[in-house]
Amino acid sequence: MYGRHEHDSCISDAMVAADDICKARGLRFTELRRHVLELVWENHGAVKAYDLLEKLDKDYSAKPPTVYRALEFLQENGLVHKINSLNAYVGCSHPLKHTDCFFLICSNCNEVQECCGSDVAKAVRNMVAGQGFAHNQTTLEIEGVCQECQLEG
Amino acid sequence: MYGRHEHDSCISDAMVAADDICKARGLRFTELRRHVLELVWENHGAVKAYDLLEKLDKDYSAKPPTVYRALEFLQENGLVHKINSLNAYVGCSHPLKHTDCFFLICSNCNEVQECCGSDVAKAVRNMVAGQGFAHNQTTLEIEGVCQECQLEG
DNA sequence: TTCAAATTGTTATATTATTACAAAAACAAG
DNA sequence: CTTGTTTTTGTAATAATATAACAATTTGAA
Numbered sequence: 001m002y003g004r005h006e007h008d009s010c011i012s013d014a015m016v017a018a019d020d021i022c023k024a025r026g027l028r029f030t031e032l033r034r035h036v037l038e039l040v041w042e043n044h045g046a047v048k049a050y051d052l053l054e055k056l057d058k059d060y061s062a063k064p065p066t067v068y069r070a071l072e073f074l075q076e077n078g079l080v081h082k083i084n085s086l087n088a089y090v091g092c093s094h095p096l097k098h099t100d101c102f103f104l105i106c107s108n109c110n111e112v113q114e115c116c117g118s119d120v121a122k123a124v125r126n127m128v129a130g131q132g133f134a135h136n137q138t139t140l141e142i143e144g145v146c147q148e149c150q151l152e153g
Numbered sequence: 154m155y156g157r158h159e160h161d162s163c164i165s166d167a168m169v170a171a172d173d174i175c176k177a178r179g180l181r182f183t184e185l186r187r188h189v190l191e192l193v194w195e196n197h198g199a200v201k202a203y204d205l206l207e208k209l210d211k212d213y214s215a216k217p218p219t220v221y222r223a224l225e226f227l228q229e230n231g232l233v234h235k236i237n238s239l240n241a242y243v244g245c246s247h248p249l250k251h252t253d254c255f256f257l258i259c260s261n262c263n264e265v266q267e268c269c270g271s272d273v274a275k276a277v278r279n280m281v282a283g284q285g286f287a288h289n290q291t292t293l294e295i296e297g298v299c300q301e302c303q304l305e306g
Numbered sequence: 307t308t309c310a311a312a313t314t315g316t317t318a319t320a321t322t323a324t325t326a327c328a329a330a331a332a333c334a335a336g
Numbered sequence: 337c338t339t340g341t342t343t344t345t346g347t348a349a350t351a352a353t354a355t356a357a358c359a360a361t362t363t364g365a366a
Contacts, residue, residue, distance in 0.1 A: 145287045214316090
């Protein structure tokens with residue numbers, strides 16, 4: 001999905017954005033939280049909590065709450081999203097405008113692309129408003145095969 | 154969300170539809186599977202697998218695989234959907250046209266409404282096609298408060 | 307009636323996540 | 337600084353969700 005790219009800059013962009021957000025909000029972006037976010041960003045796939053735990057455990061004496069608490073913090077601040085259909089987590093690629101996002105999940109390369117603020121979101125809003133439903137949180141996860149993987153096919 | 158209504162007819166409609174589908178497809182709609190579907194349909198909320206298990210266990214010596222296998226069968230045949238954001242299951246309210254469905258989930262009354270084939274689905278298709286993504290399975294779950302609960306509120 | 311396939315029973319275990327409480331670190335007020 | 341408070345982290349235990357593996361049974365077809 002992302003093919004070959006300078007992934008280091010994905011990581012560093014994400015870390016800088018996280019720094020900025022935490023600073024702006026007066027939050028403590030601790031060593032541990034930073035480390036978890038880096039691990040989440042190791043690639044563009046969704047990562048399982050217990051895989052994070054294993055990686056963390058090399059440096060920290062990590063137990064499940066260690067990683068779940070860090071993930072909770074990161075999710076609350078829009079730096080990480082949970083992919084419910086996979087029970088796994090991805091780094092947010094645009095944490096400042098993370099409303100109405102959805103996810104394309106390639107079942108071949110296992111990468112996840114986050115998409116924002118499109119006609120889809122608008123259609124959801126309209127549909128839901130038509131029902132008089134006050135929506136709060138939307139989970140939209142689209143599983144399939146990305147273009148790159150189709151071409152390789 | 155559904156307010157007061159003749160829920161018995163929801164159940165019987167669902168059972169009739171399930172009978173028809175299984176007959177048409179030459180599937181075995183066994184006592185157990187039927188029983189699980191009835192339990193799923195006890196109300197319009199999403200039900201947890203282990204709650205089903207407890208209820209089942211009164212009549213059957215049910216173990217987890219008992220209920221998960223029945224749910225698997227029902228899901229495969231579009232009679233039940235899993236709500237990923239809740240890890241819970243709902244009966245499908247229109248099992249014959251269960252493509253491009255999504256769910257409104259009221260966090261007050263805990264009921265779930267299934268919606269089908271709307272502009273939302275169309276917007277998703279367009280969006281996804283624009284990315285060259287071949288989509289296979291869509292999870293769209295909208296959490297909020299239904300109109301009835303807002304009015305009571 | 308026998309064979310093969312599908313279903314169910316059963317035990318065990320894997321996976322995902324939370325609770326509860328203690329220790330430590332960070333921070334703010336005096 | 338130092339005291340008290342809040343936040344974060346450590347740790348053990350356990351809860352909640354789900355699957356694997358294999359045996360027994362039932363079903364349906366030849």
